[in-house]
Amino acid sequence: MLRLYTFLLYLALPWVLLRAGWRGFSRPGSRRHWQERLGYISKPAGNVPVTWLHAVSVGEVRAAAPLIEALLQSDPQTPLLITTTTPTGREMAKRLFGERVSYAYLPWDLPFAVRRFLAHVRPVKAIVMETELWPNLFRALKRRNIPLYLVNARLSDHSLRGYRRVPSLVRETLACVTGVAAQSETDAERFVQIGMAAQKVIQAGNLKYEIDLPADYEQRLACLRQRFNGREPVWVAASTHAGEESMALVAHEQLLERYPESVLLLVPRHPVRAAEVAGLCQRAGLAGVLYSGLEGDAQAAGCEPDQALNASQVVVVDVLGELTYLYGLAPVAFTGGSLVAHGGHNPLEALQANCAVITGSHTGNFADIYRQLEMAGAVTRIEGKGALAGELEKVLGDSELRQHQLTAGRQVLDRNRGALARVMALLEADADSTN
Known part of the structure; x- marks a missing residue:
């Protein structure tokens, strides 16, 4: 199933590139850094391993803000890279965190792009916000023994039905995940239903409740x-x-x-x-x-x-x-x-x-x-x-x-506050167990 998935991605690549180029005419921001979609990114400052967090767009970046602040405070020596999928997500991240972190677009889930991305970034830990399942990326992280967490994870009825159509691919992908911090009991149960090991899933709550008003x-x-x-x-x-x-x-x-x-x-x-x-x-x-x-x-x-x-x-x-x-x-x-x-x-x-x-x-x-x-x-x-x-x-x-x-x-x-403490406890406990 993974081979078929990858073949279909390669088949779609020319169309994706044409679409991205066309969108660039009306949305110039889409053209900037386009090579990052293929894994060509600048190495983080200092050329040292980083903690990597992925948030798709504006909503996920805002939800991740308390966690990002906590990561910067708990481990200031390890650089933090934020990847997004959309230009607006990247812009929001820059407005929130300025020069304190590095930024890039998430590469497309093609084996060569994923390998190039991971070789440049060398993450010590990967954190994916909400529900983004990328089979080739997750498999590459597993092969490199890089801990991978799904945080603030949720599964809607629509997503649950979609994942059930490709059960073997979803199970193989979830087998690469170190831990899941689900938003609710329902979300936690749904992750187990599609193949996530129950002992790797916790009900942490929703990080959106942790967002405070800006200092200014x-x-x-x-x-x-x-x-x-x-x-x-x-x-x-x-x-x-x-x-x-x-x-x-x-x-x-x-x-x-x-x-x-x-x-x-x-x-x-x-x-x-x-x-x-x-x-x-x-x-x-x-x-x-x-x-x-x-x-x-x-x-x-x-x-x-x-x-x-x-x-x-x-x-x-x-x-x-x-x-x-x-x-x-x-x-x-x-x-x-x-x-x-x-x-x-x-x-x-x-x-x-x-x-x-x-x-x-x-x-x-x-x-x-x-x-x-x-x-x-x-x-x-x-x-x-x-x-x-x-x-x-x-x-x-x-x-x-x-x-x-x-x-x-x-x-x-x-x-409903408390999700941040539970997520940080999950990340730190697994970090301790690997040391």
Whole structure:
């Protein structure tokens, strides 16, 4: 089965290269460092073995942040390499960690690319966030006796069904894994069902509960409030996908009838879509502005009220790393990917910033988190695109409801902390056993 899998990858390689080149025309960031996809990466500083952590994209990088900080503190002598699959994930990692770590793209799962990558990196430990199973890569790590961990691991119903279609390949791949730190009991059981040895799986909890507000949060938030000159109400449509922006704009048009000074902070999941979203604002007849230009002006203007902001009904955010601060401006946010079938996005950052959460029905990527929040009465779930405006007005107009949701949300957050300590204990215990 592994030979067939590898043959199909080689067969697809010309198409993958053509697709990557085509995407580079519309997304220049995709062209940079393209050779890393084939295993050609610069050796880490000092040419010494590293701890290697892989996080696919923005969400996984954010979830890995507490673990990365803990690794840097616990073993400052061993360099840390972060690989991602997407340009936005790489950009987010750089914003969070700067020059403290090295960066690269994960090579495609081709034997020659994997060999070249591992020969350059020489990892002493490999940590893969969530659920990324790469048969050739995992097999190469096993052959080199490099410990491999799946951390914050989860298995959705969809993934479980997919892996069951190729049971022998999945079992062979999981046999290369040293340990799995699953998000929930259900996830742990599913890993055992597809072939992971039960003694290698622990229920560690979800690292997303460990994310704290940035150190500069209050300072940045105070500056943003001055720039908005006290405008209210502000609401956020966060991490939206195609189709959801138009729903948010319709809801905002209705909100403007009741709150003429209200402003929508519209944050597409992929910043490259910002120009497209700004076009939607224009066609809807709403005054909009791009956030990146305002951010540049702010460096020169300081924290004074911004005329462009105060003349806009919609602010389209086309930069990464600002969402946490923007949540702090708003009493309520809609979390995207949930009114279209993308599985939803993380609601916890909004709750930490005292921002109540409205979500749609598609939340499978965060099923356990939303289940707990709903049981506690900490989120508002809507069914159908037409319900957003009504629920938005309801939550904005009811301060007691918002406070109840925020209090309940903080209790859920506090109750679920501890995953980081359990993950670090797993990594350190296995490290001790190999010494």
